[in-house]
Amino acid sequence: MAHSGVHGNNLTYPLLLKACANLPSIQHGTMLHGHVLKLGFQADTFVQTALVDMYSKCSHVASARQVFDEMPQRSVVSWNAMVSAYSRRSSMDQALSLLKEMWVLGFEPTASTFVSILSGYSNLDSFEFHLLGKSIHCCLIKLGIVYLEVSLANSLMGMYVQFCLMDEARKVFDLMDEKSIISWTTMIGGYVKIGHAVEAYGLFYQMQHQSVGIDFVVFLNLISGCIQVRDLLLASSVHSLVLKCGCNEKDPVENLLITMYAKCGNLTSARRIFDLIIEKSMLSWTSMIAGYVHLGHPGEALDLFRRMIRTDIRPNGATLATVVSACxxxxxxxxxxxxxxxxxxxxxxSDQQVQTSLIHMYSKCGSIVKAREVFERVTDKDLTVWTSMINSYAIHGMGNEAISLFHKMTTAEGIMPDAIVYTSVFLACSHSGLVEEGLKYFKSMQKDFGITPTVEHCTCLIDLLGRVGQLDLALNAIQGMPPDVQAQVWGPLLSACRIHGNVELGELATVRLLDSSPGSSGSYVLMANLYTSLGKWKEAHMMRNSMDGKGLVKESGWSQVEVTDTYHTFAVGNQSQVA
Known part of the structure; x- marks a missing residue:
């Protein structure tokens, strides 16, 4: 058209600029901007608004603002385009400032204005912004436009879902006269996000009764819910619906189905789906390898990895980290x-996920020196890398080294600890008998960093006190814990009673353990061993008879050793077995 000598008009250039925005292509956009200036469209509101939108979607917000500021006349659409530009890059202070300015100048915001702002809040992770989001909700109620457009209500729900405020999101959802597929998907995904899979499935059943079309995004959320609850029957039902709706051949769905069955303990179904995929992606291979690792089949995981590298697929960091975990x-x-x-x-x-897995692998394989070498190679260590090395020292009984590294992490490097790294610190103190240090860090964790003790923290604390014979102190600590935590920590106390020969406290711990877990054979065995160690053969015999009477069987422990690239497993009373 240009070569033929025909010039575009104020309809042509907005269409071309929209094409540039959709590509996005800043090179073509700036070229068209030159044409617009040459042809004298500087005063055309329609063309100038299209330029603002183009620069915004090409991530050139400063250029968009310059065009906006130079416009002699602006429409509501022009203001919306600039508000959208700031919201897209989550510059919410500028977006809100522009909203107030347009209001003062007599331009009443539309539903599109607020959709942009709410979308901007939905891209933010900080919970602090939810109060500003709520103020926008109040403004919408005052203007009476909350349910004027479905997209506006969806954006409002999306913001609440982002901040995990599902009660507020549900109120908006329930008051909508008209719901789109996005409305249902947003709510279902929100419930899955906070771990409420039951509510997600309840909403899905309502959705089916409303005869709403189902897309693969809904199934991604439902499958993620199955992964959370790990219910095989529910997983099979969802898979049936996926097949019925013909969404089973979409790559994200196939990969999640493999993960879903693996998490539900059904490797046979996971492998069947994997084998049926004609063109396997890197995610497909990784999902299946991870499934084998998750269910304790590292040999099969490594075999599949060897098969994978013989194809054209090249593994990424996540794949290799999973394979290293198998090793x-x-x-x-x-x-x-x-x-x-x-x-x-x-x-x-240099992939940190791979480096973290290597540290863990070398530690588990007994080479703490190699683990430290990998750790030292990491140039920009994050919390996960530090935690992996601290945990390596902990499981090797090197408590002082673990504490020294933790101190360096928090003071010299200024990295904020979390609950996971404190678990490794307590484990280090427990394995090395560092009682005072363990108690100090248990208090510091809560006082200095506001971390609430988890079951793992409490278990390590009782194990620490029990190992050094502080049984009365351990009992007092247990009695001060919540009931659900107490049920988990009587086991370490019972083990300590056996080591230190405290029958009376051991019997108390056994009673409490059997009250909370009547089907556990371990409590009977530990108490029987305690009686045996003190020569109380009659009591030990009665305890084992009680276990037999309930039909409880203790699973045999086993060991594995590598000899000339062959693995041999050994169990009590069995001959060696080649793995």
């Missing part, structure tokens, strides 16, 4: 070193 579970230092060589050959040695 850790297998306890094979030689294979772990082979995988590390492969990692270097493929240039993924």
């Amino acid at each position: 850790a579970d297998l306890g094979s230092l030689s294979i772990g070193q082979e995988i590390e060589e492969y990692i270097f050959l493929n240039g993924l040695e």
Whole structure:
């Protein structure tokens, strides 16, 4: 058109600029801007608004603002385009300032204005912004436009879902006269996000009764819910619906189905789905390998990885981190070193997820020196890397080294600790008998960082006190814990009673354990061993008879050793077995 000598008009250039925005192509956009200036469209509100929108969607907000400021006349659409530009990059202070300015100048905001602002809040992670979002909700109620457009109500729900305020989101949802597929998907996804899978499925059943069309995004949310609850029957039902609606061949759905069945303990179904995928993506391979690792089949995971690297698919950091975890579970230092060589050959040695897995693998395989070498190679250590190394020292009984590294992390590096790293610190104190340090960190965790003790923290504390014979102090600590936590920590106390020969306290711990977990054989065995260690054969016999009478069986422990690249497993009373 341009070469033929025909010039565009004020309808042509907005269409072209919209094309540039959709690509997005700033090069073509600036070229068209030159044409607009040359042809004298500077005063055309329609064309200038299209320029603002184009620069905004091409991530050139400063240029969008310059065009906006130079416009001799602006429409509500022009203001909306600029508000949208700031909201898209989550510059909410500028967006709100512009909203107030347009209001003062007599331009009444529309539903589109607030959709942009609410979308901007939905992209923010900080919970502090939810109060500003609520103020926008109040403004919408005052203007009477909350339910004027479905997209506006959806954006309002999306903001509340982002901040996990599902009660507020549900109120908006329930008051909507008209609901779109996005309305239902937003609510279902929100319930899954906060771990309320039951509510998500209840809403899905309502959705089916409303004859709303179902897309694959709904199934992504439902499958994620199955992964949370790990209910195989529910997983099978969802899979049936996926097949019925023909969404089973979409790559994200296939990968999640593999993960879903693996998390529900059904590797057979997971592998069947994997094998039926004709063109397997890297995510498909990773999902299946992760499924094997999750259910304790590291050998199968490694076999599948070897098969994968013989294809054209190249693993990413997540795949290799999962494979390294399989080596850790297998306890094979030689294979772990082979995988590390492969990692270097493929240039993924700087991937922090891979580095963290390597630290864990070398630690589990008994090479704390190699674990430390990997740790020292990490240039920009995050909390996960520090935690992995601290935990490595902890499980090797190197409590002082673990505490020294924790101190360096929090003071010299200024990294804020979380509940997980404190679990490793308590484990280090427990394995090394560092009672005073353990008690100090237990108090500091709550006082200095506001971290509420978890079951893992409490278990480590009781184990720490029990190992050094502070049984009365351990009992007092347990009695001050919530009932649901107490049920989990009597076990470490019973183990300590056996070590220190305290029958009276051991009997109390056994009673409490059996009250909370009557089907556990471990409590009977520990108490029987305590009686045996003190020569109380009659009581030990009665305890074992009681266990037999309830039909409880203790699972045999087993060990594994690598000999010339072959794995042998050993169980009590059994001959060696090649794995």
